Amino acid sequence: MPISRYREVGKICTHMTNILETVALTRDFGAFRAVDGVNLQVRQGSLHSLIGPNGAGKTTLFNCISAVLKPTAGRVRYDGRDITNMPLHRMTGLGIGRSFQITNIFNNISVIENVRLAAQARYPKQSYQFWRHADDLPEYEARAAQALAMVGLAGRERQIAALLPHGDKRKLELAILLAGDPKLLLLDEPTAGMATEQVPELMETIERIRADGNRTILLVEHNMHVVMRFSDRISVLHQGRILAEGKPDEIRSNDEVQRAYLGGGF
Amino acid sequence: MKLQNHRLTFGLIIALALFPFALSWLTGEPIDSGTPKFWQGMLAQVFILAVYAVSYDLLMGYTGILSFGHALFFGAGGYTAGILLKHAAWPLWAVVLAVIVVAVILGLFIGATSLRVQGVYLTMVTLAFAQMMFVLSEATDFREWTGAEDGLQGIPVPAWLSPTQQRLMFYFVSLAFCVFSYYLVRRVTQSPTGRVFIAIRENELRARAIGYNTFLYKLLAMVASGVLAALAGMMNALWNLNANPNMLATSTTINALLMTIIGGAGTLSGPMIGAAFIHLLGYGLNTAFGPRWPLLFGLAYVGIVLFLPYGFVGAWRSLIARMKAKRA
């Protein structure tokens, strides 16, 4: 068989495999175990939701996966390699983008510059060219403008980020991620604090981002309608452990989940 | 807008270049004595301090690193130049190179140790380094080399640059030094690298999360600002014909902080204006009120911080913005 055929076989295989895997991932804060031996598998190309009550450990799990925190024990595998304990700044290069539950943007600079910085970050060597004018590299700004248009912030480019309304700041977070062209997006409550009527629009944007780039999304979300409607798979986290995992229907009909979290409402 | 800014800069440079001649013509005194000579000296000191302030602005105003050890670089530049000129009789160009090399090594060392911690810890670590150097400069063991608490006196400045004999030359060299430094830092702050500095100032965690190795960028900022501060320290030693422990004292760091905040942090032109303001106001208050002047200066400083929280340049910019808004 020619080599190219092998590659093709490989491609088909990765298509069906997990892009992200955690193995017995654990994180302690002092004597308190916030994440407790989590084995999570996220399939390539899926929208995988992580739900669970406040304090369940969702953000901590995200932090351990995306290198914001070091896990106490366990491994993180991404795209076939072990990325446990890799430095945070290497994540973008690997294709992992991360948004934060609490809005986390560059406040006192323009909206476009927020996103342009993320586009520039994909080329670390260019970022060390201290004798060139940043405006001489227009491709980053073009990329940033594209990302802003994608999330519906076209026309807001020159505003100072801090002055955006809350909903637009959440969209800006997404645009910053998008400019890094990630293969895997970890979105920690992207709709947090948004007006209810804005939520479907943002979710549709997220769906579009996934479909356009054949990306995978791991999502933390509290709005159950959104979760049930958009997810391919759902994992339920409770007191740091995975309580259940499955398709939306399976989760809805799971008694244990109903008792622990959904309160019988679904 | 951009062109207008450049025009202002060029106009100012030309005005400063003509200043000694204009003053000589106005006062009727020869250019190398009396009032013209005195004011050339005053402004030369302002130029040197302006570079020192700009170097601090790169670190604090642009990258958001609040170092309390900046005097270390200023003093290291002064002492390196002084020792090599006096004890080793090195030519000036070699002294300049040596000052740069020393500053790079110090910047790498202090950066590598202090930039791993953040906030007030970084401030304390940098302060500790500067204090160590201060103590070292006063140590009697090295009196032969450093002059201990008396400082290194009688630095032999090359005749062509003598601040006493060739004042006009010294004035122009200081002016060129200042213009060149400003141009260099301005370029850096507008480059892709400079944009990352600003990102770190605004939100370091986010800068790391989008893929920047912020430690390296902060190290770069520390080394670059250290080199400039050391060169300013060298010029200061040449002007004074001595290097003394005061150059390494905490008050010298605080001076950089004051100039930067008064003028407007993160604006480059602001700290330069701050340097001129502090030096000239200090002179004015000293002539008018004698040794009580620091007290009055303190009051002026409190007033500026209270009423112009973003410094002179910040106040100026918001005034322009308000006028534009009114017109629209």
Ligand SMILES: Nc1ncnc2c1ncn2[C@@H]1O[C@H](COP(=O)(O)OP(=O)(O)O)[C@@H](O)[C@H]1O
């Ligand atoms: N930095 C920290 N130090 C101590 N405890 C923490 C820290 N971060 C999170 N926790 C604790 O870990 C638990 C899980 O928090 P988190 O991951 O934020 O939950 P979730 O995102 O699911 O609401 C909570 O009890 C929280 O108080």
Ligand SMILES: [Mg+2]
């Ligand atoms: Mg959370």
